[in-house]
Amino acid sequence: MITNGVPDWSDEAIRPADADSTIGWAGVPLSQTLAYYGHIKRPVLPTSDHLGFTPDFTSVDVDRLVASFVDRFARAVESQDIDAILDYVCEDGYWKDVMLLTWDIRTLRGHETIRPMLRERLPITEIKNVRIHSQIPSSREDLGEDLSFVLFHIEFDFAHGTGVGAGRLSPVAAKSGSVDDMADEKSWKLYSIGTTVQTVAGWDAEHGDKMRYQSAKLHDPLGQGRTYPELRQDEVEGRQGFDPTVVIVGAGQTGLAMAARLKVLGISHLIIEKEDRPGYSWASRYASLSLHGPTYTNHLPCVPFPSWFPVFLPARQLADFLLHYAGIMNLNVWTKSEVDGRNATYDEELGKWTISVTRQDGSKQVLHPRHLMIATGISGTLPTVPGVLGMAEFEKHGGLIVHSSRYQSRPDMAGKCALVVGAATSGHDLAYELYEKGCHVSMIQRSATHIMSVDRSVRYLFKDRELTNRNGGLPAELLDQSSFLRQPLPVQYELLPRGQAIARKLDKDLLESLRKVGYRLHDGYHGGGAYSMFHFDQGGFYWDTGCCKLIADKKINLLHSEIERFTEDGVIFKDGTHQQADIVVFATGYMNSKGAIQALMGDDMAKKCHERWEKGNAFFIGPEGESIVNYCPLPQKGLYAMFHQFAFSRFHSARLGLRIKAEELGIDVTPYGNKPIGPPSTAAGCRRRPEGHPL
Known part of the structure; x- marks a missing residue:
């Protein structure tokens, strides 16, 4: 069908017809999601x-x-x-x-x-x-x-x-x-x-107000003669007049980047982190995890990564950097602390929140910030581990069942039989790690997977950023301006298949080697690769860092089945075959892979802010092609939600920081009205929601 000279999109389900649709979400066809079926008008490129x-x-x-x-x-x-x-x-x-x-x-x-x-x-x-x-x-x-x-x-x-x-x-x-x-x-x-x-008003989110730094020496603003360490300690603890204007929940890279912007802009802040350190999510994952986005695209505000860092940064190295970044930037972080978000209240007249924070020692402290930011990410907190008959019996006899988010390698892995359920990023990463630890590894691929090589395709598609912050290139700040201003998401989406066509040629041998062993491949929605799926599903793809060759060489066994039940020493598949297993890793994603506002503040606030628990629109993309939740003003004044990749967060944290600075200076920042919200995804009803997620 052709409308206004533009062919309509048409997709078949990625999931095989005989697959069990109650396990995992991968492969929901785009026709069942929020996006490009009349909700967002398809762009007409001037070809x-x-x-x-x-x-x-x-x-x-x-x-x-x-x-x-x-x-x-x-x-x-x-x-x-x-x-x-x-x-x-x-x-x-x-x-x-x-x-x-x-x-x-x-x-x-x-x-x-x-x-x-x-x-x-x-x-x-x-x-x-x-x-x-x-x-x-x-x-x-x-x-x-x-x-x-x-x-x-x-x-x-x-x-x-x-x-x-x-x-x-x-x-x-x-x-x-x-x-x-x-x-x-x-x-x-x-x-x-x-x-x-x-x-x-002279404030720059990258460099701050230059006049602030012209004092010859740091002085105690209260004239009490406090030294720098004493001033910092009082600031972190909120003593002696240091009250946070902004409270940020979450000390991952998103929360830290936002806090850095506020620091530069002279806005007092406090980060609340429930774990024991900034960057915990990167420090706590499986040991072999590395970023699949090039390091030169992932710089943090003000303190970029050294140019000698690996192109694809190990997660533990990133975690160490984030920990030191918080210190270098003088960011105020309370670790092992939690915000009582469901009882938080906002005083419209005073323009302030009242929130209670439970500290590590069990004490409670009440804060009254003007702005509350949720930076807890969208990776989810409730792992998807299907309830399969016989799990308890398998574990009783020494078997290990673990979700990919909880997996940690052990010294006694060699020689064990490992079964990995799932064939997206975590599934491949863990299959590779288990193989290197000496395990006999089998991977269950339920839905087709989009594959692109890190060493060829990913580097090619990001080649214009390789000289970021180096001689011959532009600073990250200027590249961000170009990247995020020259095209809205609908146009970017329309252009994705062009890059993906090049990637297919670069990866031709790799993809053909996978097909020969029965690996199921797809090119993403409408041939647009991983980024065509990222905003909607957040899964179903893998940027290969080595596991694909192990599969192609049959060093990792590839299966296409579903687990019927566990036995004492393994699993029975739905086709009746038996597979021995000592370890079963479910790389099956999360049930609540979005909904940060709901998770912290409850259903009513989530509904007020148009945050809807649904599959098929992980970033809450509205009819204009922009998120109606992420980094933008919400119907609840003084509340913000922030989640995305490094470059997006780097650019938008600066703009959100400047918006808050403008408001603190008394400038009217009332947003332009009539913002369309759009309907929820039809895919949201494809599966019963888990207990506690009624939206």
């Missing part, structure tokens, strides 16, 4: 087919074109001439805004949606002095033989500080792709533009 000609991009003088376009566009913006502004934007183009015009994260598509936002917000934002960015060069962005853009970046001032933006130009108004047409400035319009806040 050669769509334009009706093949543009000669090689003839374009990029710098001349951008200089002329920005000059004319700037005049329209500064004069607040809405019609003139929209004349520079494609009829169906995008305007993405992150905490500048809207004080929210919004993606507006089409003139009729962009127009009311500009009409309402431009007069109060007062954008002026729009200019080409002094540090990020304009460029031709080639995304395939049939698709290119001219990419540029801008800087500007606004009523309360400065901002930056990124735009993609396309020759949509040209009549042909000739040299003359491409040289005509009137041929070009914005396919997309993104804007965001950079500083507020």
Whole structure:
């Protein structure tokens, strides 16, 4: 079916038809999830087919074109001439805004949606002095033989500080792709533009207020002669006037990055961590765990990773870095402490929370922050371990049943028979680790898995970031501006199959070797690879770090079955066959893989903030293609939820920090209204929810 010239997506279920649908969630077809079936309108890319000609991009003088376009566009913006502004934007183009015009994260598509936002917000934002960015060069962005853009970046001032933006130009108004047409400035319009806040009242989330650091010596602000260690101790414990303006729940990389932004912006903060150290989630996982995203994309604010660190950082090395990062950045952390979120109350008149925190010694302390941030992640806390007949008997006779999140290797593993249930990232990682420990390993692959090699495909797809923070490259902060402003998620999703097609070629031999042993492969939703699944399922893929070769070489046995019941010495599958096992690891994900607000504060607050327990929309993506929960203002004033990968958190923590700074300075940060929420995923009803998760 074709709608408005764009083919509708059509997916078949990834899960084999005869699989047991009560075990795990992997393989829910996209037609049963929230996303691209009328809920989010599919983008129309300005390809050669769509334009009706093949543009000669090689003839374009990029710098001349951008200089002329920005000059004319700037005049329209500064004069607040809405019609003139929209004349520079494609009829169906995008305007993405992150905490500048809207004080929210919004993606507006089409003139009729962009127009009311500009009409309402431009007069109060007062954008002026729009200019080409002094540090990020304009460029031709080639995304395939049939698709290119001219990419540029801008800087500007606004009523309360400065901002930056990124735009993609396309020759949509040209009549042909000739040299003359491409040289005509009137041929070009914005396919997309993104804007965001950079500083507020002289405060910069990356560097702080420079004037704060011009004192020759640190002095006690109360004149009590306290030394630096004494000041730090009082600050951490909240004594002597050190009251946190912001309380953050969770000391993982997300919470630490947010706290670092607040520290730089001069906003008092306190992190509450229930475990015994910052970065606990990375320190507590299986020993062989490594990050599958390149280290040069994962830098933390203010203190980047050393360039000699491994490209794919071991989790324990990251955990050590996070622990020291908290100290270097002077972050205030209470470990072995818990927030009573369900009894937290917000005083609308005072604009403050009342929350009770139980400390390690059992004492309770009441805090009154103006802002409460939940940074407990979306990896879940309730492991999915199906109840299978005979488990107790198996364990009674010395067998080990463990979820991947609880697995730790032991010295007596050699020679044992291990069965790993699940064939996504954790399943492969643990199968590899068990093999290296001398176990006889079998893996049960229930649903098809998306595979991409770390050493070839992943590095290729991130090659433009390899020189981040190094000679010949740009700082992470500037690369983030480009990455997160030039395209909204719907456009990124539409482009994913192009990169995945390249990855398939690079990994051709690897994928063919897996097919030969019966491994079930898929390319992600609509051929978009892991990132087409990440925002919806958070699973079903593996970026290979070595396990695939063991499977292809039959050193790890591959099975396609389901466990019927456990025996004293192993399992019986549903086809009646028996498998000996000493260890069974369920790499089967989590029941509550999202719902941080609900987990901390209960059902009523989760409902108020549109956080719905459901499968198929792990990031709560709304109709605009942006999360309606993550890093953005919520219906409950003073409350925020934060979760995502390193780069996303790095960029958005700066913008959220600046929003809070603006509010603390008395600036009106009321978000632009009429934000669409959208329906819940239809996949949410495919499986009965566990006890305690009634949403």
